[in-house]
Amino acid sequence: DAMVIQNPRYQVTQFGKPVTLSCSQTLNHNVMYWYQQKSSQAPKLLFHYYDKDFNNEADTPDNFQSRRPNTSFCFLDIRSPGLGDAAMYLCATSRDQGQSYEQYFGPGTRLTVT
């Protein structure tokens, strides 16, 4: 089945130690998104790629970076995680941009910072 896969499902990192979260998709979608969801809060968009074009949300901290080496994969890099970065990180894809294109979500990676 075509799907959005996130690895790992649970990640523990130490304060200040760089960490990378992975997302892959078999849908061949053009757009890939990263959302941050803190406990009992709404998911919040960090950035998205439209093909190779990177689009950062204005209030996304510089500590968060992303890479998309090819259509199938997208990575979220947190350069120096703080305790406040503990959250669920959701990857999503859509075939194209625009309100009419559904976003397909992966199961998420829960990040713990110790």
Add this chain to the structure above:
Amino acid sequence: GNSVTQMEGPVTLSEEAFLTINCTYTATGYPSLFWYVQYPGEGLQLLLKATKADDKGSNKGFEATYRKETTSFHLEKGSVQVSDSAVYFCALSDRGGANNLFFGTGTRLTVIP
């Protein structure tokens, strides 16, 4: 700006009860409105959507009507099942080029037999 306010949970219902989860929104343009559902251990799934005023989205017995006059998109189901237990998110998309989703905080529904 854009925001979504969602009924706080958790909500616990008996099987076959009627469900309403309230959702209101604020948007600068003409948003599309969505309900997403997250079952335990899974990602968000689109449940239903409506793209213009007075549209009704429906799926799996769930319905929601886009009410521009009250800026609302309440989710309803006439008879819930245990399998409907999940977290429900109301969301809007209000940007012509990209597809940025603004989510509510989610409402956890538990249906007991």
